[in-house]
Amino acid sequence: MTENAQSSAGAVSGVEIxxxxxxxxYPGQKTPAVADVSMTIPAGEIVVFVGPSGSGKTTTMRMINRLIExxxxxxxxxxxxALxxxxxxxxxxxxxxxxQGGLFPHMTVAQNIAVVPKLLKWDRSRITARxxxxxxLVGLDPDQFADRYPRQLSGxxxxxxxxxxxxxxDPPVLLMDEPFGAVDPITRGLLQDELMQLQAEMRKTIVFVTHDFGEAxxxxxxxxxxxxxSRILQYDTPEAILANPANDTVAGFVGQGAxxxxxxxxxxxDVDIxxxxxxxxGDSPAEFAARIDDWGVILDARDRPIRWTDRAHLDGAASLKNVGLPLGELVTTASTLQDALEAILAERNASTVVTGPRGRYAGVVTIETLIDAIRAMRDQHRGDPPIAEAGLVVNSTVEPVADVDSPSR
Incomplete structure (x- = not known):
């Protein structure tokens, strides 16, 4: 987590492990599945266990809550x-x-969420409010989703x-065992962003298992x-591991795309939004048009962006309810610059809309801002290979390609 994130985050609610x-x-086996692991997981941080299948990372995590003794x-x-x-x-x-959530199929969404509070004998009103x-908090409308069953939900x-x-x-510790591994790449990226947004608010201690070094x-x-x-080959910040892999095996995880x-x-x-x-x-189209120079964003009642529009779309409109065009791929304030770059390039527009906590509108990040950030990073790492893999040539002028029937964003 960056210094900016830490300074803006809430108080730490997690605890050290x-x-x-x-x-x-295991009984009947001479060789241990996990051998002599020692580590400290700081309070309020996300620590990711990454390693190949069979390395014992899930076993190590499950010993924390004693699903495995x-x-x-x-x-x-x-x-x-804990023992x-x-x-x-x-x-x-x-x-x-x-x-896939591990949800109980015979229970509604609300009943699934309420399982532990009921075991703790919370009263009904407290459970309903929670x-x-x-x-x-996780971006699902309670009125729309509380009474649905898991089979009625997307992955x-x-x-x-x-x-x-x-x-x-409200536990201080959250264990996550490859939670996003079964969803498509776009949804996976969104869920990762939402986890980062939640963590900025909650500051839990999170142990996260994955086989994907990029996710780590x-x-x-x-x-x-x-x-x-589960022998620890290297335990450090992402920056330190990328810059100085401890051995050839770690370097293999880092790969050629360092x-x-x-x-x-x-x-x-971390960049200008x-x-x-x-x-x-419910606002006036005429009043909105008067404030627009290029284009603007239409929000729902919960301040979440739903469409974008320009003056041409607003001309003669009686209402904003059906005006404008759907937004393309969004990013969040917790998204990485790689996510933002991919969103902009996928839409072939000059910018992408940014959301903050609970999906609320936060602003826009532009291709020019990303190019400036990439150039600054390149200057800091002059000895590294050029960042050509990102899909941009940072020494060139980028001309965004606008949609034929819509203004350039």
Missing amino acids: VLDHVSKT PTTGKITIGGKD SLDANKLRQSIGYAIQ VTELLD GQQQRVGVARALAA VKLGDRIAVLGEQ SLQQLNLMRVR EDRPTAHE
Whole structure:
């Protein structure tokens, strides 16, 4: 997480986790699945376990909430010995999110989210308020989604509900086992951005398992690159691992795109976000047109961007409800510069709309801003190969290609 993110984030609500010489050997096996792991996971940070299949990263994570019992070693969570606590109570105090949400198919969305609060015997009004709050937090309209069943949701929506359920009892620790691995790449990027937005507000301690090093760079405050038996090959910040892989195995994870990965180290919030005129659907089209020089953004009742328009679209319009064109691919303030670049290039426009917490409009990031940021990064890393893989030649003038039937954005 960048300094800018830390300075604007809320107070830390997570707690420190310490693994002290932790091992796991399954009955009947001589070789341990996890061998002598020691590490400290700082409070309020996202630590990503990345490694090949069979490296024991999921086993290591599951020993934290004792879904798998360690054979030897000690685990402390917030200074308390996790192995001395009642296992069920321990799990109720730790959020857990897995692929496809792991939702109970016979329960509604609201009932799924309420599982742990009910076990903790919260009263009904408190549970209802918490479900409503969390659905709003993960970008799902409570009135629209609370009574649906998992089969009525898309993969991305199921995953959002899974995260909401993991957060239901406001746990200090959240374990996430390849939670976004089963969704399409576009949805995956959006879910990653939303997790970063949530973390900026909550500052939980999050342990995240993935096999995707790019995802680890994007999400992690720190990355633990694990080898066989979860041996820690390198445990450091993404910047340090990209710049100085500890050995050839770590360098293999980093891959040939290390220069491009640098784009995943900066967030949209770290660059200039420009403003554009906005209006809600109930506002006057004439008044909105008077404020527009080039184009503007139409918002819904919750300040979320839904369409964009120019003066030509507004000419003679009686209402803003059906005016304008749908927005293309959006990014969030937590999105990386790589995400923003891909969004702009995919739409072949000069900018893309940025949203903030809970999907609210935050502004616009332009191709010129990204080029300036890429040039600055290039100047800082003069010895690195040129960032040509990003799809831009930063020494050239970029001429955005406008849609035939719409103004350039």
